[in-house]
Amino acid sequence: MISVKKLTKTYRIARPQEGRFAALRSLVRPQYTVCRAVDGIDFDIQDGEVVGYIGQNGAGKSTTIKMLSGILVPDSGSVEVDGLTPHVDRKAHLQNIGVVFGQKTSLWWDVPVIDSLRILKEMYRIGEGQFRKNLEMFCGLLDLDSFLGQPVRQLSLGQRVRADLAAALMHDPQILFLDEPTIGVDVVAKERLREFILEINRERKVTVLLTTHDMVDMEKLVDRVIVINAGSILYDGGIQGLRERYGRQRRMELEFEGEPPEISLPGVQAGKQKDGKFVVTFAQGQYAVDEILSHIRQGGVPIRDITIQNADIEQIVRDIYREGGRE
């Protein structure tokens, strides 16, 4: 469905110049800082997959999405989406995809939502039957009824993203690109968006590629994760594999009846956190939980409470970033 090979995009950012006639010189002979936003990435996405595309700000996520949707022209490498090259076969390609940017709306700001949907119907040449059917479905799933008649500028962020999602799906695209769809949306609204995305993936077999900073999105939505850092892919695989590969650290929180005991096992970090919790972290394969516990009991201080966690995805991603940063 989506195939990306050796994809590269470089930005030249004009560097402001200093000194005399700076403005004139920057016009005549501009100096640029070259920035490799996407640096030779490869991946394939199959029909019906939900793929999470994660990375820090400036890692190249949005640039990739913009090349996949045909907004940006790649410097080199190839992009193919459903057999089409996005920036070449623009119009046909746009019929196949729906795109939502969480940060900006694709709707008309000053007119009611329904008018935006109607003009999109014309633009995408959507038949009246299909339009009615989709409108009814999205009204049900996204609760659009309550604000269809309101201009977009009056909507809450959650409502706006819902309207944008509906707008992106009116023409029955087979692929959906979501760039930070849940950013800034409250917890309840986020949950509803996630349910909706899963629903259309299940019912309509829509392939979804989404970027997010929200780790709950990752855990609830995504089958597969692609981690990008500084323009290169660091990890591509299942979310379970991500945990196994990077989630080696386990974390134990303890409360004691008295002063916490001294813990001196090689490779184990222990200590009181700022919030008063006593935290022990250790590597998954190195120690069993029981070994750690019996070592602590030797100190003779009774344990009042204990919680053991696997490293959460957020922690994992932070670790990958750090690793990527070292290279």
Next chain:
Amino acid sequence: MDGGKGKGKCMDGEKGKGNAWMRSKGRGKYADGIRREGDMGEVRFQARMYVSLLKMTMKGILEYRADFWISLVSVVLLNGANIVQISVISWRFHALGNWGVGDLLVLYGMFMICWSIFSVFFRKLSKIEDEIVSGSFDIYLLRPVSPFLQLVGGDINYTGLCDTMMGAALLAVGLRMAGVQWGIGHILWFAVFILSGGTIVVCIRFLISCVTFWTTRGSALSSVFTQIYLLIQKYPVTIFGRAFRVLVTGIVPVAYLNFYPAVYLLGKPDAPAWLCMLSPVAALALVCLSAIVWRGGLRHYHSGGG
């Protein structure tokens, strides 16, 4: 209106070509409900979308009802002021060589009419930079309609009609003072001159804006043009040096907004008739150049943020 639509279609010729190429290359590839029409069908579709976009824009304007009514009242008031202005202008203009006051009013009127075509329908072109920075331009590229039409369809400056009316009034007064009788040929050429002149203003503004695809900030170019416009709107270019005449005829053909039309319509000896009749050629050349630059600009587009 016609000038506006005609221009839209011209610009879209470029998109249409891309489409034809795609069609011939990918024939039969997507039989999944994508209706494929001939080039004429495509042009008609884009024209229809342009009208729909303008309707959306008008709706948006009407959302702010109070604002709309205030603007409408101000248009009426401005028109009243314009009548005063016309009398002041005709009183202040002095004959320049073989150009009488009436002739100069024709010059000024033609300029205003051409300019108003830009200001009513294409004002958004001077905002390309803002659209790029705010990311709205990304959205245009995500819809299967010419991004150019989406851009210009996003604004309609009805107060600019004031300029059209004032231009027409100046023209009428000027022609009367000059005592010119028009035949059918004059009327036809007048239409050609207005359409070409409007196209030239729009293309020049468009090309200046397109510079922002390459540089991050807009340039001082537009203020240079403002200066040139200030000169040509009031004075026949024959009073300037030869170099200036070559500049405004062959390089940036702004003399075709008003000077050459006035020469032809008033039967002035300042330039040969064939040179005046090159007006549509100049317009067409600019349209072609614009299409090429636009295409290059889209390839070079860097998008904002992210």
